[in-house]
Amino acid sequence: MLQKTILIVDDEEPIRELLKLTLQSAGFGSVLEASRGEEGLALAVRHHPDLILLDLMLPGMDGLSLCRRLKTSPDTRHIPIIMLTAKSDESDIVVGLEMGANDYVTKPFSRKVLTARIRTQFRIAEQKEQPSVLQIAGLAISKEQRQVSLCGKNIVLTFSEFEILSLLAAHPGRVFTRGQIIRQIKGEDYPVTDRAVDVQFVNLRKKLGEWGTAHIETIRGIGYRLTQEEPVR
Numbered sequence: 380m381l382q383k384t385i386l387i388v389d390d391e392e393p394i395r396e397l398l399k400l401t402l403q404s405a406g407f408g409s410v411l412e413a414s415r416g417e418e419g420l421a422l423a424v425r426h427h428p429d430l431i432l433l434d435l436m437l438p439g440m441d442g443l444s445l446c447r448r449l450k451t452s453p454d455t456r457h458i459p460i461i462m463l464t465a466k467s468d469e470s471d472i473v474v475g476l477e478m479g480a481n482d483y484v485t486k487p488f489s490r491k492v493l494t495a496r497i498r499t500q501f502r503i504a505e506q507k508e509q510p511s512v513l514q515i516a517g518l519a520i521s522k523e524q525r526q527v528s529l530c531g532k533n534i535v536l537t538f539s540e541f542e543i544l545s546l547l548a549a550h551p552g553r554v555f556t557r558g559q560i561i562r563q564i565k566g567e568d569y570p571v572t573d574r575a576v577d578v579q580f581v582n583l584r585k586k587l588g589e590w591g592t593a594h595i596e597t598i599r600g601i602g603y604r605l606t607q608e609e610p611v612r
Contacts (some may be wrong), residue, residue, distance in 0.1 A: 382408040383501065384426060388419035388445065389434040389463065394486075398432060401490045407497070416440025420448055423455050430500055433480070434463045435471050443475055450479030459500040463488070469600040476556050476601070483554065499552035499607075513548045515607050516594060518587075520548050529590055539564060540583050543576075547595070547605035556602040 385407055387398050392414070399410050411428060413419035416437045423431060431449070435442035442462065449455045462475045462483040472483050481500055484493050513520040517530045525541060527534045536544065542564045547555065555563075557573040565571055580603060584591035596604050 383429040384409045384411065385497070386411040386413065386419065386422055386426070386428040386431045388413045388416065388431065388437065388442070390414045390437050391434075394434070394463075397490075398493075401493060402497075404490075405494045405497075414438075416442065416445040419445055423449055423458065424452075427455070428458060429504070430497060431458055431460045432463060433460050435468060435475065436465075443471060443478065446475055446478050446480050459504060461493075461496055461500065472601055473556050473558075476554055477558060481553055496552065503550060503552065513545070515548055515551060515605070516590070518548070518590060518594075520545055529587060534586055536583070536586065539579055540586070543579055544583060544605075547603065551605050551607045554598055554602055554604045560602065 385402055387395050387410060389395050389398070395412050395414070399412070402410050411422050411426060413422050417440050419431070419433070419437075420440065422428070433442050433446060437445070440448075446460055446462070449458060449460065456479065459481040460475075460479070462472065462480050464472055464475075464483050464485055468485075475483065481503075482496050484496060511521065511523055513522075519528045520526075520541075522545060527536055527541065527544065543560060546560065546563050547553075557576045560576055561571045580595060580597070584595055587595070594606050596606055598604060
């Protein structure tokens with residue numbers, strides 16, 4: 380069992396109860412609960428939970444403001460945050476990810492998907508050092524040699540394609556907005572359009588074939604993520 384402390388910040392008691400039941404059934408450790416943003420901030424500062432499930436629509440301090448506070452504080456910025464959002468909140472999701480949130484799950488959510496996303500964040504957090512060769516489901520990326528191979532066959536990528544694939548592979552399961560990808564690869568204020576980023580992903584999928592189709596996931600209106608496994612149905 381994973382002995383982890385998870386903080387739920389949601390103003391709807393039925394949702395909190397469902398989340399608590401889901402976490403307990405999955406074998407996680409203790410669960411903290413808050414119904415307001417200010418309360419969630421106080422609990423996060425006091426207890427330093429291993430992960431926060433954060434609803435965006437909160438009374439008082441809203442979820443985006445709370446996310447900003449947590450991710451700009453040296454004491455709490457390391458805590459993974461999974462946002463709980465409505466399907467229509469695409470703009471808020473992008474803002475939250477830009478602020479540093481690690482992932483999101485839409486309401487109504489699948490308990491299976493939520494548990495998988497939480498476990499992914501814990502796996503990422505437990506990786507103390509990034510290996511010199513990243514390996515995911517038959518794909519190997521050598522940063523030092525700048526080589527990519529799939530099931531032993533070398534794949535030739537452009538500079539930008541290699542950098543984008545390496546970024547996603549170093550953070551499997553994490554959603555990156557197009558803006559984050561541009562800043563990570565090209566730096567601040569680089570004149571690249573979202574469309575140009577999309578073209579890079581089209582080319583990556585072509586070069587990686589079925590593997591690219593199965594593991595490079597487009598998050599509509601938001602960005603991209605790389606999955607280690609087949610998507611949860």
